[in-house]
Amino acid sequence: VLEDEIAYSQKLIEVIEKEETLIQYPAVREQLNLLKETVADDLEQLNCSKDHDAKVGYKAADSSFFGYKTHLAMSEERIITAAVITTGEKVDGKQLQSLIEKSEEAGIQVDAVIGDAAYSEKENIKYSKANEIKLVAKLNPIITQG
Template structure:
């Protein structure tokens, strides 16, 4: 639900900021966060500097869309929109959020590290076979972040462990192992994510990608034509108006 507008890296634009398309692909410029109806008409848009997080703007996009008279049954977006507060918001507003959870949430951050939970002892066991000193210290986080549970080991055993390399850091005063406890909201959303309904709805995501491409390739929206956020907002308003008018005319002609 975003379009990235690239500005030359030596731009003197005071409002342009560095954002990231991926881990190794950054840009200097702006983002346009879009909401698109099933008929491919843009129902809401928010233009920000490039560093802003996509997921923050879901409630605003939904609010603008509703104010424009559109009823919302489902929202389709990329992983950025599946943050916990958005899942809670979707449940409250009674629409289906078709956005995949981040792999770190579904798969966890621990994988093949040979730390094993011993259900009989109720504690974690390290690769050397030593049990944790505690049965898990739960750390409550704020309402938008999952709770973490932490296990601690006897540091004296770690110092003498024959396989301590890569596990124990020399000079460390503690050795711990943390896990994230999946929230109720994330667990329920993960179940929905694996449903046929989710997969069927997700097939419509190509529409937003096609609209992004139309704006950038046919209307010059891949480049800011004026400096400043206001200039980008004016460019966005005129470009979105143009593509919406084209789409509305096509829909009218198709009905004739």
């Protein structure tokens, strides 16, 4: 929950600022300032948003956004065949089955799916094999480690 992360970060900022020897190090001071800016931005987004369903999501480890995600399925011709809208924190890969089923309901024959590593989670691999769909996605590190 974002509010818990903000509270933790604010306590961390207080602790670090009390340690004068720590903030003498440029690397620590830089990271502390970055954390302060991030907390301030998150607080502003929380206060400005009237949409209480919107959530903070991440497209990369260092890139967050506040709102919703649009998960799309497209044909080779780049025609949208299905869409699923979720709050920002939802994992992309969890939407694959729904996108395939919606595409098929729209009359699209799904033989193959191309996606990023988020789509190569274990359940999607099982689903694609069971439905004879070729899944082309970089293996998720969780799969290769487990």
